[in-house]
Amino acid sequence: MKITICFATLPPEPWVQAVQQAFPAAEVFAWAPGAPQADHAIVWAPPQQFIDEQSTLQALFNIGAGVDALLQLKLPPSLKVVRLDDAGMSVQMAEFVCHAVIRHFRELDAYEADVKTGRWSYRKPQSRADFAVGVMGLGVLGERVAKALQVFEFPVNGFSRSPKDLPGIRCFHGPQGLPEFLAATRVLVNLMPLTTETENILNQSTLSQLQQGGYLINVARGKHLVDEDLLALIDSGHLSGATLDVFRTEPLPAGHVFWQHPKITVTPHTSARTLREESIAQIVGKIQALQRGEPINGVVEHHRGY
Incomplete structure (x- = not known):
């Protein structure tokens, strides 16, 4: 199991360390152009290059409540986009x-x-x-x-x-x-x-x-x-x-x-901030559920936009 992290404006290193600690069985790494293929990704406003290169992804886990930036990209129809349910x-x-x-x-x-x-x-x-x-x-x-x-x-x-x-x-x-x-x-x-x-x-x-x-x-x-x-x-x-x-x-x-x-x-877009520990616990739980073949909450319907 490989998990990559790609953030447009945030340093990924704290998330890489925290996800690795929460999911020791996985290999977790920050994305850079030419990085290895991953099974799942944790993202915030990734570039189109990320989507184009990561052709084996099963799911994109967005760390914010809104997924509009993701749905503006050209995504494979089979790729799951998953939003946070709450996470604080x-x-x-x-x-x-x-x-x-x-x-x-x-x-x-x-x-x-x-x-x-x-x-x-x-x-x-x-x-x-x-x-x-x-x-x-x-x-x-x-x-x-x-x-x-x-x-x-x-x-x-x-x-x-x-x-x-x-x-x-x-x-x-x-x-x-x-x-x-x-x-x-x-x-x-x-x-x-x-x-x-x-x-x-x-x-x-x-x-x-x-x-x-x-x-x-x-x-x-x-x-x-x-x-x-x-x-x-x-x-x-x-x-x-x-x-x-x-x-x-x-x-x-x-x-x-x-x-x-x-x-x-x-106010500077601060009404509801992503809480790292709560978000990671939710995302890891959903990845593990997918591994077991179980349904998960928060899967976005592309045609509806949420």
């Missing part, structure tokens, strides 16, 4: 989103600005009943986020491609359900997978359907959002602001308007 990311995402929602709901940005000027201020408390939060995408991460928001007694809506039934959450699905979902939502949390169907889905048409004073939290992919449309809707007053953790170009370029916009909070 869902609790991080729930923390991040709840923090962003509560920060906006409690107007903590405005209080912070007042404190910096030495002003002791007061704002009338807002009603949770008027602050319905809509979670767009009800996969593993989205479902965890929706359930976490319920703890703070916000009305929670959920939107997914196919029907879902989650206790206490008002669920919508499919293209026919999207307008009603948006109209019922004050704070929109985007956790959709990035596919050809969802690219640019956060645009003038959809975002303008949010309730007056709506707020956007994008923690999925930068390509979901049409930047200019968000800015126009904030400038018009229809949207009150946004928290953005993902961007079309990362790192976010110096001088981009998002950096200094007073109604936009920027």
Whole structure:
């Protein structure tokens, strides 16, 4: 059993050592052009050359939740693409989103600005009943986020491609359900997978359907959002602001308007980080299951994009 590791932006050596320790029976190595053939690969945004050279691969294990970068490559039809089920990311995402929602709901940005000027201020408390939060995408991460928001007694809506039934959450699905979902939502949390169907889905048409004073939290992919449309809707007053953790170009370029916009909070794609030990334990378990001929969770359907 040979396992190769190929990361576009991360040093592979810590992963090589940790995977080898977790799976002593395997031969684990970092990929470089001309490297030996492997049975399985652990990857993050590998180049096409990697796919072309590693012709014996049975499965690609992606260390992030999104697989859009992999599906842009020319992959053999028989090659399994496997995403992480969770590996510690869902609790991080729930923390991040709840923090962003509560920060906006409690107007903590405005209080912070007042404190910096030495002003002791007061704002009338807002009603949770008027602050319905809509979670767009009800996969593993989205479902965890929706359930976490319920703890703070916000009305929670959920939107997914196919029907879902989650206790206490008002669920919508499919293209026919999207307008009603948006109209019922004050704070929109985007956790959709990035596919050809969802690219640019956060645009003038959809975002303008949010309730007056709506707020956007994008923690999925930068390509979901049409930047200019968000800015126009904030400038018009229809949207009150946004928290953005993902961007079309990362790192976010110096001088981009998002950096200094007073109604936009920027974070550096840190809402849910890959936890190495948890991820390796999951990946090794799945490789061992494949060796035994058992089915595994997280296999991506190429035509759906997730």
